Amino acid sequence: xxxxxxxxxxxxxxxxxxxxxxxxxxxxxxxxxxxxxxxxxxxxxxxxxxxxxxxxxxxxxxxxxxxxxxxxxxxxxxxxxxxxxxxxxxxxxxxxxxxxxxxxxxxxxxxxxxxxxxxxxxxxxxxxxxxxxxxxxxxxxxxxxxxxxxxxxxxxxxxxxxxxxxxxxxxxxxxxxxxxxxxxxxxxxxxxxxxxxxxxxxxxxxxxxxxxxxxxxxxxxxxxxxxxxxxxxxxxxxxxxxxxxxxxxxxxxxxxxxxxxxxxxxxxxxxxxxxxxxxxxxxxxxxxxxxxxxxxxxxxxxxxxxxxxxxxxxxxxxxxxxxxxxxxxxxxxxxxxxxxxxxxxxxxxxxxxxxxxxxxxxxxxxxxxxxxxxxxxxxxxxxxxxxxxxxxxxxxxxxxxxxxxxxxxxxxxxxxxxxxxxxxxxxxxxxxxxxxxxxxxxxxxxxxxxxxxxxxxxxxxxxxxxxxxxxxxxxxxxxxxxxxxxxxxxxxxxxxxxxxxxxxxxxxxxxxxxxxxxxxxx
Numbered sequence: 001x002x003x004x005x006x007x008x009x010x011x012x013x014x015x016x017x018x019x020x021x022x023x024x025x026x027x028x029x030x031x032x033x034x035x036x037x038x039x040x041x042x043x044x045x046x047x048x049x050x051x052x053x054x055x056x057x058x059x060x061x062x063x064x065x066x067x068x069x070x071x072x073x074x075x076x077x078x079x080x081x082x083x084x085x086x087x088x089x090x091x092x093x094x095x096x097x098x099x100x101x102x103x104x105x106x107x108x109x110x111x112x113x114x115x116x117x118x119x120x121x122x123x124x125x126x127x128x129x130x131x132x133x134x135x136x137x138x139x140x141x142x143x144x145x146x147x148x149x150x151x152x153x154x155x156x157x158x159x160x161x162x163x164x165x166x167x168x169x170x171x172x173x174x175x176x177x178x179x180x181x182x183x184x185x186x187x188x189x190x191x192x193x194x195x196x197x198x199x200x201x202x203x204x205x206x207x208x209x210x211x212x213x214x215x216x217x218x219x220x221x222x223x224x225x226x227x228x229x230x231x232x233x234x235x236x237x238x239x240x241x242x243x244x245x246x247x248x249x250x251x252x253x254x255x256x257x258x259x260x261x262x263x264x265x266x267x268x269x270x271x272x273x274x275x276x277x278x279x280x281x282x283x284x285x286x287x288x289x290x291x292x293x294x295x296x297x298x299x300x301x302x303x304x305x306x307x308x309x310x311x312x313x314x315x316x317x318x319x320x321x322x323x324x325x326x327x328x329x330x331x332x333x334x335x336x337x338x339x340x341x342x343x344x345x346x347x348x349x350x351x352x353x354x355x356x357x358x359x360x361x362x363x364x365x366x367x368x369x370x371x372x373x374x375x376x377x378x379x380x381x382x383x384x385x386x387x388x389x390x391x392x393x394x395x396x397x398x399x400x401x402x403x404x405x406x407x408x409x410x411x412x413x414x415x416x417x418x419x420x421x422x423x424x425x426x427x428x429x430x431x432x433x434x435x436x437x438x439x440x441x442x443x444x445x446x447x448x449x450x451x452x453x454x455x456x457x458x459x460x461x462x463x464x465x466x467x468x469x470x471x472x473x474x475x476x477x478x479x480x481x482x483x484x485x486x487x488x489x490x491x492x493x494x495x496x497x498x499x500x501x502x503x504x505x506x507x508x509x510x511x512x513x514x515x516x517x518x519x520x521x522x
Contacts, residue, residue, distance in 0.1 A: 059107065059114055060158055060211050061487045062097050062122070063379040064089075065151035067130060068268070074431035078140035080270060082431075085133045087272030089126060090485065093154070094277050094337060096122045097487035101216060101338070119154055126152040157379070211489055212476070214321045215338040218489035219404065219481045221470045227390065227405040232397040238357045238445035245355030247515040249455065250522040253283040253304040253313060255349045260303075261317070263333025264290035267369045267433055267498055274332040276375070278316050278339050278483035283349060285312040285502060294367050297502045308505040313351060315417070315497045316375070316483040317343045318463055338486040347412065348462040353455035355515040356421065357445035361453045363512040364501040369429040370437055370457070372419045373496030378488040384434065387495035388416040392462065402493040404480065406468050413463045413480070417497040421456035422447035455511055457499055 068086045096118050100107075107113050130152055134144040212220035240246055260282040269275025272290050282288055287300030302310050319326070319341035326342055328334025355361055374384035382401070389400040391407035395414055398405075407413055420437035430436040440447050447453050466478035481490035488494045501508065514521040 059100065059156040061156070061217075061379070061489055062093060062100060062119070062154050063157050063487075064093050064122075064126070064154035066376055066380050067133070067148060067151060069380070069384075069432050069434070070145070070148055070151070071133075071431045072435055073142060074137055075140035075142040078136045078142060079431060081136040082133050083268070083270050084272055085129050085136065087269040087275045088129050090269070090275065090277060092122060092125045092129070094486055096154070097217075098338070101486075114156055119156060123153045126154070213479065213481065213490060214323065214340045215335075217338045217486055218491065219476070219479055220489075221474050221476050223402075223404055223481075223490075223492060224406050224468050224470065224476060224479075225400065225403040227394050227398055227400070227411075228408055230398050230400070230403075234397055234399055235442075238441075238443060240357045241359075243359055244357045244445075245360050245453070245516045245518070246357075247355055247517055247519045247521070249353040249511045249514050250520075251284075251304055251306055251309050251311075251351050251353075252522065253302070253309070253349065253351055255346045256281040256283050256303075257345060258303070259343075259345075260286060261328075261343075262289055263337070264288075265498065266290055266292050266312075267371055267429070267500065274337075276316075277333060277337045277485050278375075279328065279333045279343065280314040280498070281317050281346070282312065282314045283351075285310050285500070288312045288314065288500075294502075297367070297500065298504070300502075306507065308503055308507040310502040310504060312498070312500040312502065313459065314499075315415075315459070315461070316495070318413075318415075318465070318480055318482055319343055320465055321479045321481060322466075333483075339483045339490075341481070344463050344465060344480070346461045347464050348460070350460040350462075352458050352460075353511050353515065354421075354458055355455065356440065356447075356453035358440065359447075359453045360516045361421075361455050361512050362423075362425075363508040364454050364503075365423070365428055366501065366503065366508070367428050368423070368437075368454075368499075368501040369433060370419050370499045370501075371433050371496065372417055372499075373494075375484055375494050375496045376488060377493045378491040382493060385493050386417070387493050388418075389492055389495070390414045390416065400492070402491065404468070404492045406470075409467065413465050415459075415461040415463075415495060417457075417459045419457040419497070419499060421454055422451035423454045424450060425452050455515055459497060 067089060071082065071086075074082050099118055100114065103113065103117070106117075127149065130149055134146075134149075137144045211217050212223075261279050262282075263274045263276050263279050264272070265276040265280070266288060270290060275290055283303050285297055285300040285302055287296050292300070297310055297312065300310060304311075319339065321341040324342040326334060326340070328343075329340065330336065333339065373386035374380055377383075377385040377387075385401060387401050389403065389405050390398055390413075391405050391411040392414055393411050394405075394407075395416065399416070405413060420439050422438040422440055424436050424438075427436040438448050438451050440453070463480075465480045468479055469477040471477055482492065482495050484490055484494045503511075510521075
């Protein structure tokens with residue numbers, strides 16, 4: 001594996017995020033924004049590497065190297081055991097962050113407290129877990145890169161820490177490496193809530209620490225931007241070639257009105273209860289949890305109108321941080337993982353498969369898994385970030401990666417996802433859940449060498465949320481945030497989406513044929 005790489009064609013400072021909007025009428029006349037090659041593939045060694053002076057240097061979160069992304073050659077016999085250990089690494093980070101958030105007074109009294117009582121013990125636990133991963137891989141006949149043991153140590157990130165490169169310019173143009181906006185404070189620097197947060201209606205006794213949000217772990221004022229003040233940044237889509245596939249296929253699966261939720265992630269953490277540490281909405285397949293198998297999916301039933309569409313479509317919920325005690329306030333994935341507030345049900349959840357401008361598509365293989373975006377991109381860096389936030393009426397002009405939009409009256413918040421649409425032709429998954437799929441070239445729409453074009457899954461989620469207001473004291477009234485791992489501080493850049501292709505009755509072929517024939521089907 002490991003073939004999902006492409007050379008840069010333009011300098012980092014000038015290459016805009018590869019998000020091109022194809023405006024098409026279909027699916028009931030909906031205006032659809034199609035984002036080709038939206039993932040960020042830049043080297044992110046400078047992410048979080050530059051710090052600015054601020055009134056406080058309080059530690060905001062813990063940043064640990066993502067071991068899972070480095071594991072590209074895990075033998076199949078070892079993958080289940082390795083996935084469980086990766087789940088243990090996530091749990092260890094969550095526990096360390098929770099301890100970080102609950103010991104602010106001790107940290108203030110003892111400058112060495114964080115290192116001695118949190119970060120040091122965390123390194124020891126991670127070292128033992130990585131060694132168990134090594135044993136699993138070697139027992140299955142694989143080779144383990146011993147350099148991964150050097151990634152056991154974690155670092156702390158201050159509340160005033162920011163990026164040092166590839167930031168958005170003052171006009172809001174998104175860059176290919178994560179789209180930071182330096183004039184609006186992409187991470188808690190100028191304008192961030194370093195000494196407060198949403199004091200009104202906060203749960204758990206108000207603020208814990210200085211990172212904003214109801215539980216004290218975000219979002220902050222710096223995470224929001226008035227979309228009317230952001231310049232257009234959406235590029236034109238690649239030109240269709242004579243061999244392109246111009247059709248579309250819409251599947252209608254509802255909005256999860258029946259509240260099918262859990263905090264598992266069967267792709268990244270199979271067999272691990274609460275492996276996601278945040279709550280997912282599920283539409284499509286109705287039997288998706290940590291212990292589901294391919295056989296389970298085939299028996300799972302579906303919320304889709306097309307009963308042959310048993311695919312699993314799932315994404316982290318959005319919560320309105322209004323002080324409401326949601327039913328999971330004391331449960332895993334919810335309050336226990338610092339995801340607080342009222343879960344919002346999308347008003348619309350539109351799922352559409354699109355073609356390639358450069359070639360015909362092949363049918364998606366049964367049980368293909370795809371993760372788009374990165375739930376840990378705040379600490380990992382933006383290399384795999386694929387978040388798109390906008391407002392109705394602005395989608396063809398402005399897409400935000402690291403900001404939550406403040407929409408004008410009458411406009412609604414929109415999350416858009418465009419999945420990888422190139423497949424290696426062999427594998428339905430990979431050890432790091434990424435290298436078996438890829439994005440096409442943003443300029444031409446051509447897949448990397450050795451990859452085949454498949455129907456591009458796109459999803460558009462529309463929410464009716466109260467308009468956030470940045471108040472004079474630096475707090476946010478009517479804040480909303482996406483669920484996430486607690487140490488990610490509910491940053492908008494961590495938005496992500498998951499998909500497992502499960503079809504019956506020849507539906508996968510029908511989707512591909514419809515797209516290849518230039519039809520708009522549903």
